[in-house]
Amino acid sequence: MAERDGWRCWLCDEPVDPLMSVNDDRGPSVDSLATAKAAKAAKGKSPAGAAERLAHRGCNTRKGAIKPVVPWPTRLFVADSAPLIGVAERLRRNGGREVVARCPSRADADKTAGWLVDRFSRLAPELAVSTSIEPGGGQFMVALTAARR
Structure with missing residues (x-):
């Protein structure tokens, strides 16, 4: 999975250091993304069919507290960008x-x-x-x- 994701966090798109401690906010973490409906149906378990993705531990933790947002890079000149x-x-x-x-x-x-x-x-x-x-x-x-x- 980490190789597939190019060792980049799926949330912030910044590099994830594979040698960083998993206890560090910039360290690697596994996150599963599922629709709200699937997550609710799973009742606290890993939803069936949830895709696993690489994330920074800190990004993954923040995602639990707030709805995740994938940022558009500032180097792109876009208007009306979709979430x-x-x-x-x-x-x-x-x-x-x-x-x-x-x-x-x-x-x-x-x-x-x-x-x-x-x-x-x-x-x-x-x-x-x-x-x-x-x-x-x-x-x-x-x-x-x-x-x-």
Whole structure:
């Protein structure tokens, strides 16, 4: 799992040091992501079908206290960026296509599309996502399309 995730935290997307103590906030931790419905049905146990992902211990602990948010990097120039965990849950449940951001230029849209494919490979590894970029209104819409693997 850690190798699959490229030793990067699925929540903050920062590197996880495999040699760091698991008791350190920056140390490795295993997190399972399940829908709220599946987690409630499991009643405290690990939900069936929950995907395991690598996370920093601190990120994993904070996720238990607050709803997790996957940040968009500041190096990308995007407007109206969608909350990625919600996008992942909808695509996992329904498949299909969802517009996730608007960019002012084609170059910005291309960078955003590349980042999204890489990010979803760790956020939702069971989904095969592809991106599409559509011009409109002087901007470029970036959409994700998902198919189950």
